[in-house]
Structure formats: structure tokens, C-alpha cells
Amino acid sequence: MxxxxxxxxxxxxxxxxxxxxxxxxxxxxxxxxxxxxxxxxxxxxxxxxxxxxxxxxxxxxxxxxxxxxxxxxxxxxxxxxxxxxxFIEGEKYSGKDNEIYEAGKMLGQIHSCSPVTNVYDLLAYDVYDFNEEEVEESTEAIIHHAHKAGLKIDPAINTKLMESVAIQQELCNANLPHVATPHDYKANNLIFTPAPYLIDPDNAAWIPKIFDLALALLLFHNEHEEAPDRVFTRGEWELFLSGYREHMDITDEEKNFWEMAKQHVFLDEVMWLMAEYEEDWQKLSQQKLFNSLIQMLLNSADYKLV
Incomplete structure (x- = not known):
């Protein structure tokens, strides 16, 4: 059409x-x-x-x-x-500390407004069926795309993603707290007026709360020309969380499953992005972001829910 x-x-x-x-x-x-x-x-x-x-x-x-x-x-x-x-007039995100803090604060406000059950009948998250063959194919595609772009990918990514496949049923059975959320909370969906204004809520879903936080951690800077070409630094992530926690608590159970959640959301949201869009590997900013994401996957322990 x-x-x-x-x-x-x-x-x-x-x-x-x-x-x-x-x-x-x-x-x-x-x-x-x-x-x-x-x-x-x-x-x-x-x-x-x-x-x-x-x-x-x-x-x-x-x-x-x-x-x-x-x-x-x-x-x-x-x-x-x-x-x-x-159409919302305002400024685009540029990675300033106050923007990061206000963005975290807004996500906390959104989560705090969620009902305790899926009364709005939003799409319910149920993606816990990845298999080893999918990971092998995606890893091969990622390494191929990176090689064509003149980059070398640490083969340990395959091992880490296989771990994610192995733990997905444990996450599925964990009965984690769920929220209604726009579920695509990233910089290019916000306009600062100067307070953040959400301009794309159309992926709204009913999803484990820490999955939504993990998505923000991993892809907040994706597809945004003015944003840094990397994931949040640890300090920026702590700033984002400080705003978030003004309105929403994080449970001990969620903290216990956080490492698994980060791996799973990478498997679900990032792996296909790197594997399917070969043209993105030819863009310097996306190359840097992808490399930053891989480094986070392999060394993510510094990014906590504190």
C-alpha cells in the first residue's frame, strides 16, 4: 500500500x-x-x-x-x-545527563501506572522458544556481516547466546512481576519538551518488568544519530536507574534474575538485529554500537539493578 x-x-x-x-x-x-x-x-x-x-x-x-x-x-x-x-515539537535526545535521568524517571512513572493484571489486553510476552540452531545461524550471520565490514567478532558470543537458550525456561517459570509498558523505550521514541514526551507507544505489551529495563539498557541508543554510538556507560545506567527508582521499586527476586534477563533480551531483541540487517554493519555508528553491545553481553556484571 x-x-x-x-x-x-x-x-x-x-x-x-x-x-x-x-x-x-x-x-x-x-x-x-x-x-x-x-x-x-x-x-x-x-x-x-x-x-x-x-x-x-x-x-x-x-x-x-x-x-x-x-x-x-x-x-x-x-x-x-x-x-x-x-506531531510533537521539541529537542532530540543528545546523551546529556539530565536527559538520561529524566528518561529513567519517565519509565519509572510509566511502570508505576501499570495495573497488576493485563486488564488492557495488551500483547503478552511469551518468547521463550529459542533453539541452538537459531543461535548458530544468527552467530554465523553476525560474524559474516562484521567480516565484510572489516571487523572481527569475539567467537565467545556464541557460547554466551547458547547459555541464554539454556536458561530461558527458568526465566519463563520464574513468575516475574509483569507491567503494561510501551516496550520500545529508547531515545528515538522520545522528544524533550524539555520533559521527555513519548512519541511511539505502538509496541505496548504485557511483559516482565526487568525485560523492559534490560531493553532500555541495551538499545536505548539504537538508530539515533544524535545519541552516543554505544550502550550506556555504567555511570549513565546508574543515573537512568536513579530516575527510575523515584517512582518504581525493584524487587530482590528481580535483582536475582537480572543477569539472566539481560542475556535473554539480548537473545530476543539484539541477536536478530545484528543478524538480519547487514547494511547496518556498514554504518560506522551502528558498528560501534554493535561492538559495544557484544562487549556488554560478554562483560555485563557491572550493570546492576542497585
């Missing part, structure tokens, strides 16, 4: 094919009267996401919710849902 058709769903009459403002999926910035809006794809459980984000907004969280239009918003075309959000 072309961009003009997507926009026409909502009554935006355009003749020329619009250009996406995001390189990885269709995101179109258009005028709606005097207002700037963004048209983008959302998940299949669009109604669940809207109910959840409306609750967050009602509780004072800066998060986009659908713009009121003369037609239904979101709209469905074939099996894909599209939604219109307001």
Missing part, C-alpha cells in the same frame, strides 16, 4: 507520494488544519494500545494518543492498522 492511500484513509487528500520521515517504516508528517500530525503504522491490538495510552495520558504521562478526526482513528487497511498522532 502506498503512502497516498494510507493518507487518503484519513481524509488527507494528497496527490504526490509522501516521503516517510522514518527510514524503517512508513511515518508521514502532514497538516491537519492548523495542526501538524503524524500518520504511522500501529499494532493489531490497536484498541488495546489506545485504551492503555489514554490511561497513561490521564495520569499525567506525556504520551501521544490519537488525534480526533472526522473519520475513525485508527483505520484498518487489509490486516494493517494505521493511526494519526499529533
Amino acid at each position: 502506498g503512502g497516498t492511500e494510507i493518507l487518503n484513509l484519513f481524509g488527507f487528500e494528497v496527490e504526490e507520494q509522501p516521503i516517510s520521515i522514518y527510514p524503517y517504516s512508513p511515518v508521514y508528517r502532514v497538516k491537519y488544519g492548523d495542526q501538524e500530525v503524524v500518520v504511522k503504522r500501529t499494532q493489531k491490538k490497536a484498541a488495546s494500545v489506545i485504551s492503555y495510552t489514554t490511561m497513561l495520558k490521564d495520569k499525567g504521562i506525556n504520551v501521544v494518543t490519537p488525534v480526533k478526526l472526522q473519520v475513525d482513528n485508527p483505520q484498518k487497511y487489509n490486516d494493517t492498522n494505521y493511526v494519526v498522532y499529533p
